[in-house]
Amino acid sequence: MSARALRRSAAVTAVIASALTAGLLAVPQSASASEIRIHDIQGDTRVSPLAGRQVSQVPGVVTGVRAFGSARGFWIQDTRPDRDPATSEGVFVFTGSTTPSVAVGDAVEVSGTVTEYYPGGVDAGLQSVTEITKATWTVLSPGNPLPAAFVLSPSSVPGRYAPDAGGGSIEGLRLRPHSYALDRYESVEGMVVAVRNAPVTGATSEHKELWVTAEPHHNRTAGGGVLYSSYRDPNPGRVKVASLIPYAQTPFPVADVGDELTGTTEGPLDYDNYGGYEIQATRLGELTDGGRGRETTRPQAADELAVATYNVENLSARTSQAKFDRLAQALVTHLASPDIVALEEVQDDNGTTNDAVTGADATLKKLTDAIVAAGGPAYRWRQIDPVDDQDGGQPGGNIRVAFLYNPERVSFTDVPGGDATTAVRAVERDGELGLSASPGRIEPADSAWTDSRKPLVGQFSFRGRPVFVIANHFNSKGGDQGLDSRFQQPARGSEKQRGAQAKLVNTFVKELLAIDPRADVVVAGDLNDYEFSPALRTLTDGGVLTDLVRRLPRQERYGYVYNGNSQVLDHVLTSRHVRQVEYDIVHINAEFADQASDHDPQVARIKP
Structure with missing residues (x-):
C-alpha cells in the first residue's frame, strides 16, 4: 500500500475510532439492499448517518473510474433519486491502490463499509468525503445510460x-x-x-x-x-x-x-x-484562448524613482539558469529596470541543503549577472544573512529579503552595524534623519518574527534626497483553515503573527516620521495578507502609510491566484509626504500556467 493510501486509511480509522468512543456511531452492523440506497448513505448532513456500518447490494450505475494513483476507485449514482435536494445520489467506492474492474455505464451492486474520509486528516479542518470502503461489487449489466448531469x-x-x-x-x-x-x-x-x-x-x-x-x-x-x-x-x-x-x-x-x-x-x-x-x-x-498576454510597465522618467517588489520564489544559486534568465528578463523588459527592487524568498547559496551556510552572495550574483546579460543595469545588492534556520521558509534555505539597486540612478547610504540580531533605529544626525545601521533589521529578536523573515531597512539617495525603503516578507497563511473548511467561519490563526509584525513596522515608520514628518518612506514586499485584512489596517494605523493597491481600479487589485481566487498578497505603501506616485501590478506570472514565480511583481514610480 502506498504512503498516501496508508495516510488515508489511518485518517479513516482515527475518525471512526473517535466517533465510536464519543458514542456517535454504533458498532458496525450490516444492512440489506432493500433498506439502503445511496441517498440513505449520504443523508442530509455532511456526515453519513450510516458511517461505520456495513451495507450490502447498494445499487447504482458507474459514472466515473479513477484508475491511477493510490486513491483509486469509482463513482456510482442512483438512477432512482429521492425528492430531497439535500441528499446526494452519488458516492465514491474506494479501492486503494487496486484498479477497479468496472467501466462507466456498468450497473452494479456494491457492498462494503460506509466511511467518512477527511482529506489531510481530521486536524486539517476540511470537510469529509462519504465513501464505501473495503468494497465488493457485482456488475449486473454494462452500457447503461448515465443520469443527467x-x-x-x-x-x-x-x-x-x-x-x-x-x-x-x-x-x-x-x-x-x-x-x-x-x-x-x-x-x-x-x-x-x-x-x-x-x-x-x-x-x-x-x-x-x-x-x-x-x-x-x-x-x-x-x-x-x-x-x-x-x-x-x-x-x-x-x-x-x-x-x-x-x-x-x-x-x-x-x-x-x-x-x-x-x-x-x-x-x-x-x-x-x-x-x-x-x-x-x-x-x-x-x-x-482568452488572448491574455504578459504585461509590461512603462519606464520611469528621469525625475521618477521606481521602487519594485518581487517574490522570486525560493531562489538559490542552485536554481536552474533558465529561471534566473526569466526573472532577469522580467526585471529588464516587463518592469523596465526599476531603480530599487525589494526581493523576497532569496535563499542561501546552497538552497535547501541544511547546513551552516547562510550567505546569499552567489545567489544574488547569479541574478545580477543574468540581468546584465538581458540588457539591464549592473545592479548592486544589500542584504543581511539570517541566523541559521531561524527565518522560516524551506528547511535549510535560510530565506531572506534583499535589495537590488541601480548605482547609475541611486546610491545606497551604508551605515555599519547591521546584523542578524541587532535592531535598527531611527536616529537624528546634525538635524537630519538617518538610520543607526543601513542596511538594518527591525526588532529581529521580537517574538513576532519567530520562524519568519525579518524586515530589511535601507537608506537610499535619489537626486540628492534620502529615501527610506523597508523590504518585508510577513509570515505565511500556513495552518489557517480553508475557505471551504467544515468550520465556519474558518479560523485564520496566522493573522495574529502578521498583526504583530505589522505593528512593529508601523511603529518604526512612526519613529522615522517623528524625526522628519516629511520623510519619504516606501514599505514594500510580500505581506501575505489582503488589503482589507486586520494586518494591513495595523500597518497603516495613524495614516502614516498609504496602501497603493487601493488606488487601483477594483478589478485590477490582485497579483496572486490561489484556488481560483485572484487576490492581493504583495503591497507597496508610501508615507504621507510621497504625493506624486504611480503604481502598477505587472501581471506576468500568477495568471499563467507557465510561471517564473507564483507572484506578480509590482512597481511604484514616485517623485520624492
Whole structure:
C-alpha cells in the first residue's frame, strides 16, 4: 500500500475510532439492499448517518473510474433519486491502490463499509468525503445510460457561501443547498455535475488541475479571473477541474486565467485536500484562448524613482539558469529596470541543503549577472544573512529579503552595524534623519518574527534626497483553515503573527516620521495578507502609510491566484509626504500556467 493510501486509511480509522468512543456511531452492523440506497448513505448532513456500518447490494450505475494513483476507485449514482435536494445520489467506492474492474455505464451492486474520509486528516479542518470502503461489487449489466448531469450555474449555486456557525463545525447542520454554495456542492457530492462555457480562473497546475467559475459575471477581474475582495464573498462559483480521461487520449488543457472551457465539462464531483470541490471530468470542454498576454510597465522618467517588489520564489544559486534568465528578463523588459527592487524568498547559496551556510552572495550574483546579460543595469545588492534556520521558509534555505539597486540612478547610504540580531533605529544626525545601521533589521529578536523573515531597512539617495525603503516578507497563511473548511467561519490563526509584525513596522515608520514628518518612506514586499485584512489596517494605523493597491481600479487589485481566487498578497505603501506616485501590478506570472514565480511583481514610480 502506498504512503498516501496508508495516510488515508489511518485518517479513516482515527475518525471512526473517535466517533465510536464519543458514542456517535454504533458498532458496525450490516444492512440489506432493500433498506439502503445511496441517498440513505449520504443523508442530509455532511456526515453519513450510516458511517461505520456495513451495507450490502447498494445499487447504482458507474459514472466515473479513477484508475491511477493510490486513491483509486469509482463513482456510482442512483438512477432512482429521492425528492430531497439535500441528499446526494452519488458516492465514491474506494479501492486503494487496486484498479477497479468496472467501466462507466456498468450497473452494479456494491457492498462494503460506509466511511467518512477527511482529506489531510481530521486536524486539517476540511470537510469529509462519504465513501464505501473495503468494497465488493457485482456488475449486473454494462452500457447503461448515465443520469443527467446537475448543472452548476448562477441559478443553482447560491450567492451566500456557507452557514456561519461562529467558528464551529457545520457538519451536523442539515444541508440547505438553495441557501449556501458549500451546501449545494455537498448535496451533489459524488454525483455527475457540469459547467458550461466556464471561464478559467486558476491556471493549469503541475498536477494537471485548473479552476473555473460557474458564475461568469461575478467579481471578474481585468484579466478574466475572479477577485477575492472581502471575507464575506469568496466567490461561490469556483470549482476545480481534473480529468479521468487518459492523457494519451485527451491531453489535459494547458490553460491561463481568462481562457474558457467552451462547451460542457462534466464528471463526478469530488473533494480533496488541495483545494475544495473538484469535477473529475469524464468530458472536457474545448479550451478557448482568452488572448491574455504578459504585461509590461512603462519606464520611469528621469525625475521618477521606481521602487519594485518581487517574490522570486525560493531562489538559490542552485536554481536552474533558465529561471534566473526569466526573472532577469522580467526585471529588464516587463518592469523596465526599476531603480530599487525589494526581493523576497532569496535563499542561501546552497538552497535547501541544511547546513551552516547562510550567505546569499552567489545567489544574488547569479541574478545580477543574468540581468546584465538581458540588457539591464549592473545592479548592486544589500542584504543581511539570517541566523541559521531561524527565518522560516524551506528547511535549510535560510530565506531572506534583499535589495537590488541601480548605482547609475541611486546610491545606497551604508551605515555599519547591521546584523542578524541587532535592531535598527531611527536616529537624528546634525538635524537630519538617518538610520543607526543601513542596511538594518527591525526588532529581529521580537517574538513576532519567530520562524519568519525579518524586515530589511535601507537608506537610499535619489537626486540628492534620502529615501527610506523597508523590504518585508510577513509570515505565511500556513495552518489557517480553508475557505471551504467544515468550520465556519474558518479560523485564520496566522493573522495574529502578521498583526504583530505589522505593528512593529508601523511603529518604526512612526519613529522615522517623528524625526522628519516629511520623510519619504516606501514599505514594500510580500505581506501575505489582503488589503482589507486586520494586518494591513495595523500597518497603516495613524495614516502614516498609504496602501497603493487601493488606488487601483477594483478589478485590477490582485497579483496572486490561489484556488481560483485572484487576490492581493504583495503591497507597496508610501508615507504621507510621497504625493506624486504611480503604481502598477505587472501581471506576468500568477495568471499563467507557465510561471517564473507564483507572484506578480509590482512597481511604484514616485517623485520624492
